[in-house]
Amino acid sequence: MKRNMIFFLFFIFQSILNSQSPTPFATYDFENDFEYITTIKKFEKKNKSLEDYKYLSELSDQKKDYKRAIVFIEERLNLGEKSYNNYYKIGGYSGIIAKQLNSMTSLKFIKKAIFHFEKALELNKNHILSMISLSKLYAQLPLFLGGSFKKSEYYANRIINLDSIEGNLTKGLIQEIRGKKKISRKHYVNAIKIFNKKYSCDEFIEYKNSLRKGLYYEIVEIALLNNIVFEDSSCFLKNVLKYDLNNTIPKEWIYLRLAQIYLKENDVFKSNYYLNESLLLKPNFTEAKKILNKN
Helix, strand or coil, rough: HHHHHHHHHHHHHHHCCCCCCCCCCCCHHHHHCHHHHCCCCCCCCCCCHHHHHHHHHHHHCCCCCHHHHHHHHHHHCCCCCHHHHHHHHHHHHHHHHHHHHCCCHHHHHHHHHHHHHHHHHHCCCCHHHHHHHHHHHHHHHHHHHHHCCCHHHHHHHHHHHHHHHHHHHHHHHHHHCCHHHHHHHHHHHHHHHHHHHHHCHHHHHCCCCCCCCCCCHHHHHHHHHCCCCCCCHHHHHHHHCCCCCCCCCCCCHHHHHHHHHHHCCHHHHHHHHHHHHHHHHHCCCHHHHCCCCCC
């Protein structure tokens, strides 16, 4: 009975974690990266300074070794580097690990994520990224695991006062989780309209680093999944690839989204091109195979 209950809770929890987006986080086989593991072992044998931990945390982030990255940043905190960005990074890494884990251990990392996002806000009350993360987490978690639409809305209202695009995207997700599709879509449409007015892909180089890196892919995906017109969507995704803006999104999924955009434009040739690019990276990519077979 106890085992069945644990399985039930885990099933619910994982379903909720994956409710926002079908796109998984990118992974890397860091344990078989000889140079990386050798570097880690070399540092294990010495007394490490703050600069050493900075180097190690940045390296482990590049290699997507998030558990080690958390340990290294925690050491930076212990050595006095108590910045909101360090707390935010631990929260972010914990959230990624929670989504990737196949066990109830993911609950521990969700609690860790919430704690560190809240610590980041104690040091920087207007840190939008921490507010976005908290709002999404509280909306996606069920009540018995600490979820709260009241808290989620609280952070979403704070976000929209600071950034209308991010605020509408967050409010759209909350309503989507509540099952209120029409209201959700309205917020998504507002976010995309504001984005189109503010930003043009022709001027991408001028602001490419001023916005949240995951925003470009997220907003295109939302437009596709909700059948919303988003100008220059293919151009923005190509720039994400060109400037390697986000290392947490698998490239095969970016190619898949490009294929879907061109399919909507009835350009089957370009759609197939990007589907094949996607399959070169992941030959067993079911989503790409399905569209390619239909094409």
